[in-house]
Amino acid sequence: MIGQAYLTYALNQEGDLVHVDSVPNGNDCGCFCPHCNSPLCAKNGGDGIKMIHHFAHLSGADCVGAVESALHKMAKDILLESKCVFLPKWPDGRREGLIHFDRVEIEYNDKDTGLRPDSVGYYGDKVLWVEFKRTHAVDTDKKAKIISAHIDCIEIDLNCCQLDPDALKDFIINSSQNRSWIIDNQTVERRASHPRWSLGSHVFGNDFFPGYKRLVANSPSFAKDETGQFIDLTDNSFNLKRHAIYCLVCERKLSYNVDETGLYRFFHSDGDNIFEDFDYLREAAKEIIIDRFNRNDLTLLIPQYQTCVERDTCHFFDEDVCCKLSEFPYNLKEWGYTMCLKDYVIKFNDFKSDLVIKHKKYAEHDIIIAFNIKGGSKVPKEALENKCIEIKVDDEEALRTLQYASIDRELATYINFRKRTTGFVSRGEASHRLLKFELFTTGKYFLTSDYCYQTNFNHKRGSTIYELMFLKGMYNPKDAKAYALYRCFISKRHACYCEICSSIDRKNSTVVCNCHKDKGTPQHPLKVMPTSCPHFNLDLTLVTHLEVEYSSVKYLERL
DSSP states (O other): SSSSOOOOEETTTTOEEHHHSSSOOOOGGOOOOOTTTEEEEOOOOHHHHSSOEEETTTTTOOOOTTTHHHHHHHHHHHHHHHHEOOOOOTTTOOOOOOOOOOOEEESSBBBBBBOSEEEEETTTTTEEEEEEEEESOOOHHHHHHHHHHTTTEEEOTTTTTTSSSHHHHHHHHHOSSSOOOOOOOHHHHHHHHGGGOOTTTEEEEEEEEHEEESSSSSSSSSSEEEEEEEEEEEEEEETTSSOOOTTTTTTBBOOOETTTTTTEEESSSSSOOOHHHHHHHHHHHHHHHHHHHHOOOEEEEEEEEOOOOTTOOTTTOOOSSSSSEEEEEEEEEGGGGEEESSHHHHSSGGGSEEEEEEEEEEEGGOOOEEEEEBBOOOOOGGGSSEEEEEEOSSHHHHHHHHHSOOOOEEEEEEEOOOOEEEEEEETTTTOOOEEEEEEEETEEEEEEEEGGGOOOOOOOOOOOOEEEEESSSSOHHHHHHHHEEEEEHTTTTTTGGGBBTTEESSSSSSSSEEHHHHHHHOOSSGGGOOOOOOOOOHHHHHHHHHHHTTTHHHHHHEH
């Protein structure tokens, strides 16, 4: 501390600061140390020239923090009495200035944050916390709580001041020096509304911490401690003060601070060996899977298909579509998997996988895990002989999902896992849609779509002369009608064949006959469905399209 090193102010029995010359000389002064609360002796009997008047501890102890504590107490008393403080320059560039409080409290206990600010000033509907710095500044954890609670706060450094009430009062209310904003919420709100300060782009970056490089665009949630243990930095039970933290990528020590939103930001203080975000995402994803596997908390939800129970009796059964996709939990350790290894080199082309989960007996059962980081680094073709899991990781939100959720088909792609189970499901659960064409005695036709369990193949409407049901390979309603009509044309059935006529204009959604002006045919033939037209001419281009595109279509016909 700059200034006099003698303790010239102490606490009397009422807890007020008193000058050494205002109390009796000697051990009966009735005063106490503002730092350790020990009894003091007033040494004010001389002329003050050979020996400066001061307080000394009766025990003879050298109390290092006594002067600083007295200065701290004096500053709070001055603020309480004057109800004024000179603000530092505002973060958004507004000039500093004096503020007058309506009311001031000291040693206030804030229940919402659990903090005890040095002083709290109230003016109008606003509140300002004033912290006085002696030996230690407001630490990171306290700063994070203040910012997160959206409380305006300044910090005034008293280390340049002497233990003199007049000089200290002048410093507090007439100077803008040695003070700074912990947080000014009005500036934060203004910056948040500006594109440059949006969380998607700038994230406060190096402007808030000059000279530091950010670890990733959003501060990392995962690191390692001094023992090499993988840790979640958002876990409140992890004490940042008691542990050192290290980068997952370069394994160098990290420092941390808080940003204007109250979030912790971790960074390399030297700024060297900075890496891209996808390096961090990949390493964090590896550590998450290894940690979950070691804790026996890694469950795969493997997609598998269950067949319809009526497979042997249903007219519409098709093995590829008459099934239900389900996900079955798969506990790796219960199936003989014992190790999860990082950066494991496997047999083909010296390919180094992100992770390999090893089976205790059969190497061919090993599971390769590859992380698709922002669209890159997929499972190589050489690895497709093995069971593979490709997990997509784009950001920290994906990491958080990976940390807690089961590995399902929304999170991962499963390759070479068995896709058929021995279980069965009801017809309703395994149902699929069928396109059904019906031709009536009038020559008119209709195309409908129903689930297979809602369709009764044995039931036929009295006026129906032909039915065709598509089982597989046909999903386009327009082509389905044309295909069914072509079947009717081949078998010479009485029907309206306008939709497969070469005179039809199919460019628009409405079917129009190009002969209606010259030859008097209906302009919109499907509204009346004529069954005999002397101008009909089969569209061979359409027929070729149907035969090529739907060569493998499967259907049922009923006459």
